[in-house]
Amino acid sequence: MKKRYIVYIGVLLLIFFGGAMGSDPISGMLGLDFSFAPVLPTIQLPGEVLIPWPETSFLYGLFGLGFTNTFLATCLSFVIILLMVVALKPRSRTVDEVPTGFYNLFELIYEGAYNYVERSVGKWTKNFFPFFMTFILWILISNWMSLLPGFDAVGIYEDVSHFEAKKAERAVLEAGGSEAEAEEAFDAVEHAVVEANDESLRRGLFLVSPRADEQGENPPDSIWTIVPFVRPAASDLNFTLAIALISVIMTQYYGMRAQGMKYWAKFFAFYPFNKHQGDEIAKNPLAIMDVGVGLLEFVSEIFKIVSFAFRLLGNVFAGMVLLFVMASLLPVANLMFYFLEFGVGALQAVVFALLTLTFMAGATQHH
Amino acid sequence: MDVESAIIIATGLKYLGAGLAMTGAIGAGAGVGIVVGGAVQGIARNPDASGEIQSNMILGVALAEAVAIYALVVSLILIFVAPVG
Numbered sequence: 001m002k003k004r005y006i007v008y009i010g011v012l013l014l015i016f017f018g019g020a021m022g023s024d025p026i027s028g029m030l031g032l033d034f035s036f037a038p039v040l041p042t043i044q045l046p047g048e049v050l051i052p053w054p055e056t057s058f059l060y061g062l063f064g065l066g067f068t069n070t071f072l073a074t075c076l077s078f079v080i081i082l083l084m085v086v087a088l089k090p091r092s093r094t095v096d097e098v099p100t101g102f103y104n105l106f107e108l109i110y111e112g113a114y115n116y117v118e119r120s121v122g123k124w125t126k127n128f129f130p131f132f133m134t135f136i137l138w139i140l141i142s143n144w145m146s147l148l149p150g151f152d153a154v155g156i157y158e159d160v161s162h163f164e165a166k167k168a169e170r171a172v173l174e175a176g177g178s179e180a181e182a183e184e185a186f187d188a189v190e191h192a193v194v195e196a197n198d199e200s201l202r203r204g205l206f207l208v209s210p211r212a213d214e215q216g217e218n219p220p221d222s223i224w225t226i227v228p229f230v231r232p233a234a235s236d237l238n239f240t241l242a243i244a245l246i247s248v249i250m251t252q253y254y255g256m257r258a259q260g261m262k263y264w265a266k267f268f269a270f271y272p273f274n275k276h277q278g279d280e281i282a283k284n285p286l287a288i289m290d291v292g293v294g295l296l297e298f299v300s301e302i303f304k305i306v307s308f309a310f311r312l313l314g315n316v317f318a319g320m321v322l323l324f325v326m327a328s329l330l331p332v333a334n335l336m337f338y339f340l341e342f343g344v345g346a347l348q349a350v351v352f353a354l355l356t357l358t359f360m361a362g363a364t365q366h367h
Numbered sequence: 368m369d370v371e372s373a374i375i376i377a378t379g380l381k382y383l384g385a386g387l388a389m390t391g392a393i394g395a396g397a398g399v400g401i402v403v404g405g406a407v408q409g410i411a412r413n414p415d416a417s418g419e420i421q422s423n424m425i426l427g428v429a430l431a432e433a434v435a436i437y438a439l440v441v442s443l444i445l446i447f448v449a450p451v452g
Contacts, residue, residue: 045448116422307433314436317443351429358426 041226047236070236077142135353143345146232155228165189234316244308247356255363269294385445391438398431
Protein backbone atom coordinates (compact mmCIF):
# COMPACT_ATOMS: atom_id res chain seq x y z
CA MET A 1 0.00 0.00 0.00
CA LYS A 2 2.75 2.43 0.89
CA LYS A 3 4.54 1.79 -2.37
CA ARG A 4 1.53 3.13 -4.18
CA TYR A 5 1.90 6.57 -2.58
CA ILE A 6 5.54 6.70 -3.61
CA VAL A 7 4.40 6.14 -7.19
CA TYR A 8 1.75 8.87 -6.89
CA ILE A 9 4.27 11.36 -5.54
CA GLY A 10 6.72 10.37 -8.27
CA VAL A 11 4.10 10.96 -10.97
CA LEU A 12 3.23 14.36 -9.50
CA LEU A 13 6.90 15.34 -9.36
CA LEU A 14 7.33 14.17 -12.94
CA ILE A 15 4.39 16.30 -14.04
CA PHE A 16 5.76 19.43 -12.40
CA PHE A 17 9.32 18.76 -13.51
CA GLY A 18 8.06 18.11 -17.03
CA GLY A 19 6.09 21.33 -16.90
CA ALA A 20 9.18 23.23 -15.80
CA MET A 21 11.21 21.65 -18.60
CA GLY A 22 8.55 22.81 -20.98
CA SER A 23 9.19 26.47 -20.35
CA ASP A 24 12.07 28.09 -22.16
CA PRO A 25 13.59 30.16 -19.29
CA ILE A 26 13.94 27.20 -16.91
CA SER A 27 15.56 24.89 -19.43
CA GLY A 28 17.86 27.79 -20.29
CA MET A 29 18.86 28.09 -16.61
CA LEU A 30 19.68 24.39 -16.58
CA GLY A 31 22.09 25.06 -19.43
CA LEU A 32 20.30 23.03 -22.06
CA ASP A 33 20.57 24.13 -25.66
CA PHE A 34 17.08 22.89 -26.40
CA SER A 35 13.75 22.97 -24.59
CA PHE A 36 10.70 20.79 -24.61
CA ALA A 37 8.54 23.86 -25.08
CA PRO A 38 5.32 22.65 -26.63
CA VAL A 39 4.57 24.02 -30.06
CA LEU A 40 1.05 25.19 -30.84
CA PRO A 41 -0.43 22.52 -33.13
CA THR A 42 -2.35 23.53 -36.23
CA ILE A 43 -5.91 24.55 -35.42
CA GLN A 44 -8.38 23.84 -38.18
CA LEU A 45 -11.89 22.45 -38.22
CA PRO A 46 -11.64 19.61 -40.79
CA GLY A 47 -9.28 16.78 -39.94
CA GLU A 48 -5.75 17.17 -41.25
CA VAL A 49 -4.94 14.80 -44.11
CA LEU A 50 -2.20 12.36 -43.14
CA ILE A 51 -2.06 10.13 -46.22
CA PRO A 52 -3.61 11.64 -49.33
CA TRP A 53 -5.44 9.12 -51.50
CA PRO A 54 -3.89 8.55 -54.93
CA GLU A 55 -5.90 10.59 -57.36
CA THR A 56 -6.58 7.64 -59.64
CA SER A 57 -8.03 5.38 -56.95
CA PHE A 58 -11.76 5.16 -56.26
CA LEU A 59 -11.15 6.42 -52.72
CA TYR A 60 -10.33 9.91 -53.93
CA GLY A 61 -13.32 12.21 -53.68
CA LEU A 62 -15.68 9.49 -52.51
CA PHE A 63 -13.94 9.24 -49.14
CA GLY A 64 -12.55 12.77 -49.01
CA LEU A 65 -9.08 13.77 -49.95
CA GLY A 66 -7.17 11.41 -47.74
CA PHE A 67 -6.81 9.49 -44.52
CA THR A 68 -7.30 12.10 -41.80
CA ASN A 69 -6.01 12.10 -38.25
CA THR A 70 -9.54 12.26 -36.83
CA PHE A 71 -10.42 9.09 -38.75
CA LEU A 72 -7.33 7.42 -37.31
CA ALA A 73 -8.66 8.29 -33.82
CA THR A 74 -12.05 6.81 -34.74
CA CYS A 75 -10.34 3.58 -35.84
CA LEU A 76 -8.39 3.50 -32.56
CA SER A 77 -11.62 3.82 -30.58
CA PHE A 78 -13.03 0.85 -32.54
CA VAL A 79 -9.94 -1.15 -31.65
CA ILE A 80 -10.31 -0.31 -27.95
CA ILE A 81 -13.99 -1.29 -27.93
CA LEU A 82 -13.19 -4.58 -29.69
CA LEU A 83 -10.42 -5.28 -27.18
CA MET A 84 -12.90 -4.64 -24.37
CA VAL A 85 -15.33 -7.11 -25.94
CA VAL A 86 -12.59 -9.74 -26.22
CA ALA A 87 -11.48 -9.15 -22.63
CA LEU A 88 -14.95 -9.00 -21.05
CA LYS A 89 -16.88 -11.65 -22.98
CA PRO A 90 -15.26 -14.78 -21.45
CA ARG A 91 -15.74 -13.35 -17.95
CA SER A 92 -19.49 -13.03 -18.46
CA ARG A 93 -19.80 -16.83 -18.79
CA THR A 94 -18.60 -17.56 -15.27
CA VAL A 95 -21.76 -16.84 -13.32
CA ASP A 96 -20.77 -18.25 -9.93
CA GLU A 97 -17.73 -16.08 -9.44
CA VAL A 98 -17.97 -12.78 -7.61
CA PRO A 99 -17.03 -10.19 -10.22
CA THR A 100 -13.83 -8.28 -9.53
CA GLY A 101 -11.67 -5.60 -11.06
CA PHE A 102 -12.41 -4.05 -14.42
CA TYR A 103 -15.21 -6.50 -15.16
CA ASN A 104 -16.95 -5.49 -11.95
CA LEU A 105 -16.68 -1.80 -12.87
CA PHE A 106 -18.08 -2.45 -16.30
CA GLU A 107 -20.94 -4.51 -14.92
CA LEU A 108 -21.75 -1.67 -12.52
CA ILE A 109 -21.95 0.83 -15.39
CA TYR A 110 -23.90 -1.56 -17.60
CA GLU A 111 -26.44 -2.47 -14.93
CA GLY A 112 -26.88 1.14 -13.89
CA ALA A 113 -27.55 2.17 -17.48
CA TYR A 114 -29.88 -0.78 -18.09
CA ASN A 115 -31.93 -0.09 -14.98
CA TYR A 116 -32.19 3.59 -15.87
CA VAL A 117 -33.44 2.79 -19.40
CA GLU A 118 -35.87 0.22 -18.04
CA ARG A 119 -37.32 2.72 -15.58
CA SER A 120 -37.77 5.37 -18.28
CA VAL A 121 -39.11 3.44 -21.27
CA GLY A 122 -40.38 0.12 -19.92
CA LYS A 123 -41.27 -2.28 -22.72
CA TRP A 124 -39.03 -0.51 -25.27
CA THR A 125 -35.88 -1.27 -23.26
CA LYS A 126 -34.73 -4.04 -25.58
CA ASN A 127 -34.97 -1.64 -28.55
CA PHE A 128 -33.52 1.52 -27.05
CA PHE A 129 -30.82 0.18 -24.77
CA PRO A 130 -28.36 -0.78 -27.58
CA PHE A 131 -28.43 2.81 -28.88
CA PHE A 132 -28.11 4.27 -25.39
CA MET A 133 -25.13 2.12 -24.41
CA THR A 134 -23.40 2.39 -27.80
CA PHE A 135 -23.53 6.18 -27.75
CA ILE A 136 -22.28 6.35 -24.16
CA LEU A 137 -19.43 3.89 -24.67
CA TRP A 138 -18.26 5.11 -28.04
CA ILE A 139 -18.33 8.83 -27.26
CA LEU A 140 -16.87 8.27 -23.78
CA ILE A 141 -13.99 6.18 -25.11
CA SER A 142 -13.19 8.50 -28.00
CA ASN A 143 -13.34 11.54 -25.67
CA TRP A 144 -11.22 10.09 -22.89
CA MET A 145 -8.80 8.54 -25.35
CA SER A 146 -7.99 12.02 -26.62
CA LEU A 147 -6.59 12.93 -23.19
CA LEU A 148 -3.84 10.33 -23.46
CA PRO A 149 -0.36 11.77 -23.87
CA GLY A 150 0.60 11.78 -27.52
CA PHE A 151 -2.78 12.86 -28.83
CA ASP A 152 -2.56 16.31 -30.47
CA ALA A 153 0.99 16.83 -29.25
CA VAL A 154 2.94 14.37 -31.39
CA GLY A 155 2.97 14.86 -35.10
CA ILE A 156 4.84 16.14 -38.09
CA TYR A 157 6.77 19.25 -37.13
CA GLU A 158 6.35 21.60 -39.99
CA ASP A 159 7.25 25.00 -41.26
CA VAL A 160 4.14 27.13 -41.41
CA SER A 161 4.92 28.15 -44.99
CA HIS A 162 4.95 24.54 -46.12
CA PHE A 163 1.74 23.81 -44.24
CA GLU A 164 -0.08 26.87 -45.61
CA ALA A 165 1.14 26.06 -49.13
CA LYS A 166 -0.21 22.53 -48.87
CA LYS A 167 -3.55 23.92 -47.71
CA ALA A 168 -3.67 26.25 -50.74
CA GLU A 169 -2.79 23.34 -53.03
CA ARG A 170 -5.61 21.25 -51.62
CA ALA A 171 -8.05 24.14 -51.99
CA VAL A 172 -7.23 24.44 -55.69
CA LEU A 173 -7.60 20.69 -56.21
CA GLU A 174 -10.92 20.68 -54.37
CA ALA A 175 -12.19 23.52 -56.56
CA GLY A 176 -11.50 21.32 -59.59
CA GLY A 177 -8.24 22.90 -60.75
CA SER A 178 -5.56 20.95 -62.59
CA GLU A 179 -2.39 19.67 -60.95
CA ALA A 180 -0.23 22.30 -62.61
CA GLU A 181 -2.45 25.05 -61.22
CA ALA A 182 -2.26 23.47 -57.76
CA GLU A 183 1.52 23.38 -57.90
CA GLU A 184 1.53 27.02 -58.94
CA ALA A 185 -0.62 27.90 -55.94
CA PHE A 186 1.68 25.86 -53.68
CA ASP A 187 4.76 27.74 -54.89
CA ALA A 188 3.06 31.13 -54.65
CA VAL A 189 1.87 30.69 -51.06
CA GLU A 190 5.12 29.11 -49.91
CA HIS A 191 7.07 31.97 -51.43
CA ALA A 192 4.80 34.57 -49.88
CA VAL A 193 5.03 33.10 -46.37
CA VAL A 194 8.80 32.65 -46.56
CA GLU A 195 9.14 36.25 -47.72
CA ALA A 196 6.94 37.44 -44.90
CA ASN A 197 8.91 35.53 -42.27
CA ASP A 198 12.29 36.12 -43.88
CA GLU A 199 13.25 32.57 -43.01
CA SER A 200 14.53 29.66 -45.03
CA LEU A 201 12.29 26.68 -45.56
CA ARG A 202 12.53 24.05 -42.86
CA ARG A 203 10.44 20.99 -42.25
CA GLY A 204 10.91 17.60 -40.76
CA LEU A 205 9.93 15.26 -38.04
CA PHE A 206 11.13 16.64 -34.72
CA LEU A 207 9.66 16.01 -31.31
CA VAL A 208 11.77 18.69 -29.62
CA SER A 209 11.86 22.24 -30.82
CA PRO A 210 15.39 23.28 -31.76
CA ARG A 211 16.39 26.11 -29.50
CA ALA A 212 18.65 28.01 -31.84
CA ASP A 213 19.58 27.95 -35.48
CA GLU A 214 23.08 28.20 -36.97
CA GLN A 215 23.33 31.92 -36.24
CA GLY A 216 22.53 31.28 -32.59
CA GLU A 217 19.14 32.92 -32.82
CA ASN A 218 15.89 31.42 -31.61
CA PRO A 219 13.51 30.76 -34.46
CA PRO A 220 10.27 32.72 -33.95
CA ASP A 221 7.59 30.41 -32.59
CA SER A 222 5.07 31.62 -35.10
CA ILE A 223 6.72 29.88 -38.03
CA TRP A 224 6.53 26.40 -36.50
CA THR A 225 3.54 24.20 -36.24
CA ILE A 226 2.64 20.57 -35.55
CA VAL A 227 0.31 18.50 -37.68
CA PRO A 228 -0.86 15.91 -35.12
CA PHE A 229 -1.01 12.22 -35.98
CA VAL A 230 -4.19 11.73 -33.96
CA ARG A 231 -6.84 14.26 -32.97
CA PRO A 232 -10.02 13.71 -30.91
CA ALA A 233 -12.48 11.85 -33.12
CA ALA A 234 -15.40 14.08 -32.12
CA SER A 235 -13.55 17.23 -33.21
CA ASP A 236 -14.45 16.24 -36.78
CA LEU A 237 -17.97 17.02 -37.97
CA ASN A 238 -18.11 13.71 -39.88
CA PHE A 239 -18.06 11.70 -36.64
CA THR A 240 -20.67 13.75 -34.79
CA LEU A 241 -22.96 14.17 -37.81
CA ALA A 242 -22.92 10.42 -38.42
CA ILE A 243 -24.11 9.52 -34.93
CA ALA A 244 -26.57 12.45 -34.91
CA LEU A 245 -28.13 11.11 -38.13
CA ILE A 246 -28.35 7.60 -36.66
CA SER A 247 -30.02 8.96 -33.53
CA VAL A 248 -32.62 11.13 -35.29
CA ILE A 249 -33.47 8.68 -38.09
CA MET A 250 -33.91 5.80 -35.65
CA THR A 251 -36.17 8.05 -33.56
CA GLN A 252 -38.46 8.44 -36.59
CA TYR A 253 -38.28 4.69 -37.21
CA TYR A 254 -39.39 3.80 -33.68
CA GLY A 255 -42.06 6.49 -33.77
CA MET A 256 -43.54 4.89 -36.88
CA ARG A 257 -43.19 1.40 -35.43
CA ALA A 258 -45.12 2.40 -32.32
CA GLN A 259 -47.88 4.47 -33.96
CA GLY A 260 -47.83 3.57 -37.63
CA MET A 261 -48.47 6.34 -40.13
CA LYS A 262 -50.36 8.23 -37.41
CA TYR A 263 -46.92 9.27 -36.16
CA TRP A 264 -46.64 11.81 -38.98
CA ALA A 265 -49.97 13.40 -38.02
CA LYS A 266 -48.02 15.10 -35.23
CA PHE A 267 -46.05 17.07 -37.82
CA PHE A 268 -48.60 17.50 -40.61
CA ALA A 269 -51.75 18.31 -38.65
CA PHE A 270 -53.95 19.31 -41.57
CA TYR A 271 -57.12 17.86 -40.02
CA PRO A 272 -58.94 21.23 -39.86
CA PHE A 273 -58.95 21.25 -43.67
CA ASN A 274 -60.52 17.80 -43.97
CA LYS A 275 -63.76 17.82 -45.96
CA HIS A 276 -65.63 15.73 -43.45
CA GLN A 277 -64.72 18.07 -40.64
CA GLY A 278 -65.53 21.24 -42.50
CA ASP A 279 -67.11 22.82 -39.44
CA GLU A 280 -64.02 22.19 -37.32
CA ILE A 281 -62.64 25.66 -38.01
CA ALA A 282 -65.99 27.31 -37.35
CA LYS A 283 -66.37 25.45 -34.06
CA ASN A 284 -62.83 25.95 -32.88
CA PRO A 285 -60.83 28.58 -34.78
CA LEU A 286 -57.77 27.77 -32.70
CA ALA A 287 -57.49 24.40 -34.47
CA ILE A 288 -55.75 26.27 -37.28
CA MET A 289 -52.90 26.86 -34.86
CA ASP A 290 -52.20 23.14 -34.81
CA VAL A 291 -51.07 23.32 -38.43
CA GLY A 292 -48.42 25.88 -37.64
CA VAL A 293 -47.34 24.15 -34.45
CA GLY A 294 -47.00 20.83 -36.29
CA LEU A 295 -44.83 22.36 -39.01
CA LEU A 296 -42.72 24.06 -36.36
CA GLU A 297 -42.27 20.72 -34.65
CA PHE A 298 -41.15 19.21 -37.97
CA VAL A 299 -38.51 21.91 -38.40
CA SER A 300 -37.28 21.36 -34.87
CA GLU A 301 -37.05 17.62 -35.61
CA ILE A 302 -34.67 18.40 -38.50
CA PHE A 303 -32.81 20.90 -36.36
CA LYS A 304 -32.17 18.15 -33.82
CA ILE A 305 -29.56 16.73 -36.19
CA VAL A 306 -27.71 20.05 -36.22
CA SER A 307 -28.10 20.43 -32.47
CA PHE A 308 -26.77 16.92 -31.71
CA ALA A 309 -23.84 17.25 -34.11
CA PHE A 310 -22.72 20.71 -33.10
CA ARG A 311 -23.11 20.22 -29.35
CA LEU A 312 -20.62 17.38 -29.35
CA LEU A 313 -18.33 18.97 -31.94
CA GLY A 314 -18.32 22.34 -30.18
CA ASN A 315 -17.54 20.89 -26.76
CA VAL A 316 -14.76 18.60 -27.94
CA PHE A 317 -13.21 21.06 -30.40
CA ALA A 318 -13.26 23.88 -27.86
CA GLY A 319 -11.68 21.58 -25.27
CA MET A 320 -9.00 20.60 -27.76
CA VAL A 321 -8.17 24.23 -28.56
CA LEU A 322 -8.17 25.07 -24.85
CA LEU A 323 -5.62 22.33 -24.16
CA PHE A 324 -3.52 23.39 -27.18
CA VAL A 325 -3.34 27.00 -26.13
CA MET A 326 -2.78 26.25 -22.44
CA ALA A 327 -0.03 23.75 -23.24
CA SER A 328 1.85 26.21 -25.37
CA LEU A 329 1.38 29.12 -22.94
CA LEU A 330 1.99 27.52 -19.56
CA PRO A 331 2.52 23.75 -19.58
CA VAL A 332 1.83 23.19 -15.86
CA ALA A 333 -1.59 24.86 -16.09
CA ASN A 334 -2.64 22.14 -18.46
CA LEU A 335 -3.04 19.80 -15.49
CA MET A 336 -6.14 21.61 -14.24
CA PHE A 337 -7.74 21.74 -17.66
CA TYR A 338 -7.25 18.00 -18.04
CA PHE A 339 -9.65 17.49 -15.11
CA LEU A 340 -12.14 19.82 -16.80
CA GLU A 341 -11.90 17.93 -20.08
CA PHE A 342 -12.23 14.64 -18.22
CA GLY A 343 -15.59 15.81 -16.85
CA VAL A 344 -16.77 17.38 -20.10
CA GLY A 345 -15.95 14.21 -22.05
CA ALA A 346 -18.08 12.07 -19.73
CA LEU A 347 -20.89 14.64 -19.53
CA GLN A 348 -21.22 14.98 -23.30
CA ALA A 349 -21.37 11.20 -23.74
CA VAL A 350 -24.12 10.92 -21.12
CA VAL A 351 -26.01 13.93 -22.51
CA PHE A 352 -25.96 12.55 -26.05
CA ALA A 353 -27.31 9.19 -24.92
CA LEU A 354 -29.89 10.72 -22.54
CA LEU A 355 -31.26 13.06 -25.20
CA THR A 356 -31.50 10.20 -27.69
CA LEU A 357 -33.39 8.12 -25.13
CA THR A 358 -35.74 11.00 -24.27
CA PHE A 359 -36.54 11.78 -27.92
CA MET A 360 -37.09 8.10 -28.71
CA ALA A 361 -39.38 7.70 -25.70
CA GLY A 362 -41.28 10.83 -26.77
CA ALA A 363 -41.71 9.55 -30.31
CA THR A 364 -43.27 6.27 -29.17
CA GLN A 365 -45.87 7.98 -26.96
CA HIS A 366 -49.11 9.06 -28.54
CA HIS A 367 -50.29 12.55 -27.79
CA MET B 368 -6.92 52.46 -49.48
CA ASP B 369 -4.77 49.72 -50.95
CA VAL B 370 -5.56 46.03 -50.92
CA GLU B 371 -3.17 45.14 -48.11
CA SER B 372 -4.62 47.53 -45.56
CA ALA B 373 -8.11 46.47 -46.59
CA ILE B 374 -7.17 42.84 -45.84
CA ILE B 375 -5.74 43.87 -42.46
CA ILE B 376 -8.95 45.69 -41.56
CA ALA B 377 -11.03 42.74 -42.76
CA THR B 378 -8.99 40.37 -40.57
CA GLY B 379 -9.52 42.63 -37.59
CA LEU B 380 -13.25 42.75 -38.25
CA LYS B 381 -13.28 38.95 -38.50
CA TYR B 382 -11.86 38.60 -35.00
CA LEU B 383 -14.19 41.32 -33.72
CA GLY B 384 -17.11 39.35 -35.14
CA ALA B 385 -15.84 36.20 -33.47
CA GLY B 386 -15.73 38.00 -30.15
CA LEU B 387 -19.20 39.46 -30.61
CA ALA B 388 -20.59 36.06 -31.51
CA MET B 389 -19.63 34.84 -28.06
CA THR B 390 -22.08 37.28 -26.44
CA GLY B 391 -24.55 34.47 -27.11
CA ALA B 392 -23.05 32.77 -24.07
CA ILE B 393 -24.78 35.33 -21.82
CA GLY B 394 -28.19 33.77 -22.32
CA ALA B 395 -26.87 30.25 -21.90
CA GLY B 396 -25.15 31.18 -18.65
CA ALA B 397 -28.36 32.69 -17.25
CA GLY B 398 -30.32 29.66 -18.47
CA VAL B 399 -27.99 27.14 -16.86
CA GLY B 400 -28.07 29.14 -13.64
CA ILE B 401 -31.87 29.14 -13.53
CA VAL B 402 -32.07 25.41 -14.31
CA VAL B 403 -29.56 24.39 -11.65
CA GLY B 404 -31.07 26.80 -9.12
CA GLY B 405 -34.49 25.26 -9.64
CA ALA B 406 -33.09 21.76 -9.39
CA VAL B 407 -31.26 22.48 -6.14
CA GLN B 408 -34.43 23.96 -4.62
CA GLY B 409 -36.35 20.91 -5.71
CA ILE B 410 -33.80 18.57 -4.17
CA ALA B 411 -33.77 20.58 -0.94
CA ARG B 412 -37.55 20.23 -0.64
CA ASN B 413 -37.68 16.59 -1.64
CA PRO B 414 -34.32 14.85 -1.26
CA ASP B 415 -35.83 11.47 -2.21
CA ALA B 416 -36.47 12.68 -5.77
CA SER B 417 -32.88 13.83 -6.24
CA GLY B 418 -32.02 11.11 -8.79
CA GLU B 419 -34.83 11.99 -11.15
CA ILE B 420 -34.35 15.72 -10.70
CA GLN B 421 -30.63 15.39 -11.42
CA SER B 422 -31.07 13.57 -14.70
CA ASN B 423 -33.70 16.09 -15.83
CA MET B 424 -31.38 18.90 -14.73
CA ILE B 425 -28.52 17.53 -16.83
CA LEU B 426 -30.84 17.38 -19.84
CA GLY B 427 -31.98 20.95 -19.29
CA VAL B 428 -28.44 22.17 -18.78
CA ALA B 429 -27.33 20.46 -21.98
CA LEU B 430 -30.17 22.05 -23.95
CA ALA B 431 -29.42 25.51 -22.54
CA GLU B 432 -25.71 25.04 -23.09
CA ALA B 433 -26.26 24.11 -26.72
CA VAL B 434 -27.01 27.77 -27.50
CA ALA B 435 -23.63 28.81 -26.17
CA ILE B 436 -22.04 26.03 -28.20
CA TYR B 437 -23.66 27.38 -31.38
CA ALA B 438 -22.16 30.77 -30.60
CA LEU B 439 -18.82 29.10 -29.98
CA VAL B 440 -18.98 27.21 -33.28
CA VAL B 441 -19.83 30.43 -35.12
CA SER B 442 -16.85 32.20 -33.59
CA LEU B 443 -14.53 29.22 -34.22
CA ILE B 444 -15.62 29.14 -37.86
CA LEU B 445 -15.03 32.88 -38.11
CA ILE B 446 -11.53 32.50 -36.71
CA PHE B 447 -10.33 29.29 -38.35
CA VAL B 448 -12.43 28.66 -41.44
CA ALA B 449 -13.84 31.86 -42.91
CA PRO B 450 -11.56 33.26 -45.62
CA VAL B 451 -10.56 36.92 -45.77
CA GLY B 452 -11.15 38.82 -48.98
